Amino acid sequence: DTGVSQDPRHKITKRGQNVTFRCDPISEHNRLYWYRQTLGQGPEFLTYFQNEAQLEKSRLLSDRFSAERPKGSFSTLEIQRTEQGDSAMYLCASSSGTGVHNEQFFGPGTRLTVL
Amino acid sequence: AQSVTQLDSQVPVFEEAPVELRCNYSSSVSVYLFWYVQYPNQGLQLLLKYLSGSTLVKSINGFEAEFNKSQTSFHLRKPSVHISDTAEYFCAVRPQGAQKLVFGQGTRLTINP
Numbered sequence: 001d002t003g004v005s006q007d008p009r010h011k012i013t014k015r016g017q018n019v020t021f022r023c024d025p026i027s028e029h030n031r032l033y034w035y036r037q038t039l040g041q042g043p044e045f046l047t048y049f050q051n052e053a054q055l056e057k058s059r060l061l062s063d064r065f066s067a068e069r070p071k072g073s074f075s076t077l078e079i080q081r082t083e084q085g086d087s088a089m090y091l092c093a094s095s096s097g098t099g100v101h102n103e104q105f106f107g108p109g110t111r112l113t114v115l
Numbered sequence: 116a117q118s119v120t121q122l123d124s125q126v127p128v129f130e131e132a133p134v135e136l137r138c139n140y141s142s143s144v145s146v147y148l149f150w151y152v153q154y155p156n157q158g159l160q161l162l163l164k165y166l167s168g169s170t171l172v173k174s175i176n177g178f179e180a181e182f183n184k185s186q187t188s189f190h191l192r193k194p195s196v197h198i199s200d201t202a203e204y205f206c207a208v209r210p211q212g213a214q215k216l217v218f219g220q221g222t223r224l225t226i227n228p
Contacts, residue, residue, distance in 0.1 A: 004158075031214065042119070042205050042218030043159070056215065091159070095214075102209075104216060106151075106159040 004107035025094030035091040117142040119219035136191040138206030146208040148189040
């Protein structure tokens with residue numbers, strides 16, 4: 001198992017364009033999380049899935065953001081009509097969800113730059 | 116709601132010197148506590164965690180952190196740092212019964228030879 005992977009690692013886009021990021025969790029991890037990290041700040045929670053169900057969404061996740069995990073395996077995060085304020089590192093994490101020992105393993109992130 | 120404050124954004128120290136990275140949190144419910152480390156150009160890795168039991172927890176590479184409930188703190192310490200400890204360190208809490216992690220702003224640890 002190679003850990004959590006994210007694709008692409010870097011994305012540069014123009015304001016107003018749509019972008020989609022993919023996250024592949026550690027196999028058999030039933031929980032998947034998305035976080036956003038802006039420069040000089042810690043990661044901020046966006047949303048999480050248990051299997052294919054999206055169980056929690058942060059207020060940070062505006063209507064332009066949508067996340068899916070259709071088959072309970074990989075997940076996509078789409079941002080529509082990107083704005084310069086969306087520039088950040090988007091982190092994905094997964095966990096096996098077993099009780100208190102629910103360690104989240106993070107991927108390397110996708111760095112988004114909106115011009 | 117929860118919040119985490121890391122009191123120092125940058126901490127420069129000399130190699131083999133001791134270091135303490137401070138973390139305070141605020142929460143209306145009980146929380147689990149974590150320290151994550153992010154080495155240059157790498158993803159976040161769990162360094163150590165406090166879930167219950169002994170308030171002093173240790174990592175395999177010499178770091179330790181102590182949970183102080185009365186002061187709502189979880190400071191990270193190492194008695195002697197190495198160049199390889201250069202990284203950004205994030206303190207985080209997870210409310211009991213919840214799944215999301217709430218992170219502090221991070222502390223950049225720079226080791227000078």
